[in-house]
Amino acid sequence: MLTLRNFTQSRCCYLIPRIGANYLSHSTFADTSENKASYFHKISNRPIKYQNIGQILKEASIKYCNREALVSCSENSKITFSETLDKVDRLASGLLNLGLSRGDCVAIWASNYEFWYISSLAIARAGLICVSLNPAYQIPELDYCLKKVNVKVIIAAESFRKQKHYEMLSTLLPNLKHSKGGVIENKENSVRHVIIHSDKKLPGVISFNEILSSSSENDVIEVEKIQSKISPDSACNIQFSSGTTGQPKAAAISHLSMINNGYDLGIRQAMHQNYRRICLNNPFFHAYGLVIAMMNALNHGSTLVLPAPHFDPKQSLMAIKKEKCDVIYGTPTMFVDLVTAQRELNLDLPDVAIATTGGAICTPKLVQDIEKVLKAKKIVSIYGLSETTAGVFMSLPNDDNKNVQTFVGHVMDHLETKVVDSEGNAVRFGEPGELYVRGYSTMLRYWDDQLKTKEIMGDDKLKTGDQFILYENGYGKIVGRLKEMIIRGGENLYPREIEDFLNSHPDIIETHVIGIPDERLGEEVAAFIRVKDNSTHVTQNDIKEFCSGKLAHFKVPRFVIIVDEFPRTVSGKHLHS
Numbered sequence: 415m416l417t418l419r420n421f422t423q424s425r426c427c428y429l430i431p432r433i434g435a436n437y438l439s440h441s442t443f444a445d446t447s448e449n450k451a452s453y454f455h456k457i458s459n460r461p462i463k464y465q466n467i468g469q470i471l472k473e474a475s476i477k478y479c480n481r482e483a484l485v486s487c488s489e490n491s492k493i494t495f496s497e498t499l500d501k502v503d504r505l506a507s508g509l510l511n512l513g514l515s516r517g518d519c520v521a522i523w524a525s526n527y528e529f530w531y532i533s534s535l536a537i538a539r540a541g542l543i544c545v546s547l548n549p550a551y552q553i554p555e556l557d558y559c560l561k562k563v564n565v566k567v568i569i570a571a572e573s574f575r576k577q578k579h580y581e582m583l584s585t586l587l588p589n590l591k592h593s594k595g596g597v598i599e600n601k602e603n604s605v606r607h608v609i610i611h612s613d614k615k616l617p618g619v620i621s622f623n624e625i626l627s628s629s630s631e632n633d634v635i636e637v638e639k640i641q642s643k644i645s646p647d648s649a650c651n652i653q654f655s656s657g658t659t660g661q662p663k664a665a666a667i668s669h670l671s672m673i674n675n676g677y678d679l680g681i682r683q684a685m686h687q688n689y690r691r692i693c694l695n696n697p698f699f700h701a702y703g704l705v706i707a708m709m710n711a712l713n714h715g716s717t718l719v720l721p722a723p724h725f726d727p728k729q730s731l732m733a734i735k736k737e738k739c740d741v742i743y744g745t746p747t748m749f750v751d752l753v754t755a756q757r758e759l760n761l762d763l764p765d766v767a768i769a770t771t772g773g774a775i776c777t778p779k780l781v782q783d784i785e786k787v788l789k790a791k792k793i794v795s796i797y798g799l800s801e802t803t804a805g806v807f808m809s810l811p812n813d814d815n816k817n818v819q820t821f822v823g824h825v826m827d828h829l830e831t832k833v834v835d836s837e838g839n840a841v842r843f844g845e846p847g848e849l850y851v852r853g854y855s856t857m858l859r860y861w862d863d864q865l866k867t868k869e870i871m872g873d874d875k876l877k878t879g880d881q882f883i884l885y886e887n888g889y890g891k892i893v894g895r896l897k898e899m900i901i902r903g904g905e906n907l908y909p910r911e912i913e914d915f916l917n918s919h920p921d922i923i924e925t926h927v928i929g930i931p932d933e934r935l936g937e938e939v940a941a942f943i944r945v946k947d948n949s950t951h952v953t954q955n956d957i958k959e960f961c962s963g964k965l966a967h968f969k970v971p972r973f974v975i976i977v978d979e980f981p982r983t984v985s986g987k988h989l990h991s
């Protein structure tokens with residue numbers, strides 16, 4: 415068994431500049447003067463992979479050559495691992511031919527399509543940084559994100575549900591429709607090119623298929639040559655994670671973090687021992703879809719099956735049956751909907767080896783339903799956050815299914831965890847406190863935000879903001895949230911962002927947003943509002959109309975309650991119940 419010190423020196427010396435010298439000292443993080451202090455380090459004899467995503471893709475294309483990498487049911491398309499590499503390299507060279515330089519940011523604004531999968535891998539193979547954007551973003555949210563990280567190129571679908579992405583981009587980029595040669599004259603932000611996946615000829619944009627077919631064989635060869643120059647320690651992905659300050663923060667994640675977190679998550683599900691076909695219900699633009707699913711499948715040669723561009727339980731069930739999926743990924747809310755749909759359709763589903771859930775604890779009833787209705791043998795729980803790449807805790811292979819009713823899993827390999835009190839001192843095992851995490855998977859930084867980076871990553875540890883209980887055997891559970899986060903159907907929402915927006919309403923003085931229990935979604939958004947004039951009547955429909963086109967639909971409060979005043983502490987802060 416390797417100790418922390420000799421493991422770090424023999425296998426992870428490359429991490430020292432980033433993580434700092436304190437990582438080499440067990441006591442600086444653990445500080446366990448008592449044997450029962452809640453600190454757990456999951457040491458592994460499996461070395462960390464020091465590779466970039468492009469290198470992992472190349473290995474997969476050779477090892478799993480003709481195996482299906484991706485099946486997109488809505489597009490009626492299937493691509494093998496070798497075909498994936500070919501498309502990825504052609505797109506990567508096309509992006510570089512636009513004049514992009516290593517480290518430039520390319521945003522993907524779309525839901526689950528084959529082109530999302532290809533684009534994210536191409537961005538990595540080109541040494542660029544993928545910026546994952548929620549397709550439900552409205553123009554103000556999109557504008558902020560593009561400016562925050564200086565996005566140079568946007569790859570988007572023409573539309574998302576009722577949203578017309580091309581028209582929204584035309585509003586945000588006034589010269590888009592008048593640009594020539596796909597080059598946008600734009601003084602508002604750093605965007606220079608828009609690539610749209612569409613069969614239509616849209617003015618000002620570059621067709622996705624056009625850029626895919628524009629590369630020569632020599633261009634593709636050049637992409638392979640640069641792989642050795644792309645550092646595994648460099649940023650490859652930016653995940654936007656909202657915060658209590660109201661504005662989204664951009665968590666920069668490295669190649670090394672994504673590869674190894676995905677690899678270890680697959681090991682926990684025995685993906686390395688069995689060929690699996692995964693029904694992916696989660697979106698690619700979340701860490702769940704990108705790391706837990708895509709990086710896992712890439713490492714272990716699993717097939718990802720996309721039932722539909724966005725979650726549709728009936729489409730998912732039909733995809734599971736048709737494509738013989740033996741693994742299902744989703745949030746508890748998604749599994750509730752899958753169970754409900756299966757009771758209605760009563761399809762002859764294949765036996766499901768694994769049902770993997772994250773985002774919230776499963777109720778005992780949901781566990782029974784997943785076992786009986788969806789015929790899942792194994793139920794796996796994951797806990798993590800964008801700032802830790804994806805997983806921090808996950809069920810062990812031999813865990814009983816009932817464990818997911820209480821625990822979020824066991825500490826992942828190579829990670830250190832500690833639970834502390836309000837003064838930063840480790841509490842005893844079994845006592846609640848804030849969870850700290852340290853290891854390869856913590857983010858590099860918040861992009862262009864040194865202050866927030868320092869706040870969350872002081873002394874080389876990452877403060878999760880979650881109230882947590884850690885047990886001596888390495889299992890953990892969430893007991894509350896120190897940060898005012900609402901988890902609605904797997905979406906992390908932060909009250910301050912919604913409050914700041916609602917307070918811009920001409921009739922509203924102040925707002926207090928909370929999460930309230932909901933059987934299906936876990937939590938729903940409720941807004942307590944104080945208006946300027948007591949005679950003013952503000953309804954939920956008024957708020958919905960005010961938010962339309964400015965706030966993503968899942969952030970719009972379902973409940974609106976008018977109050978005369980808010981109870982406050984002597985310091986003037988809202989008094990939380």
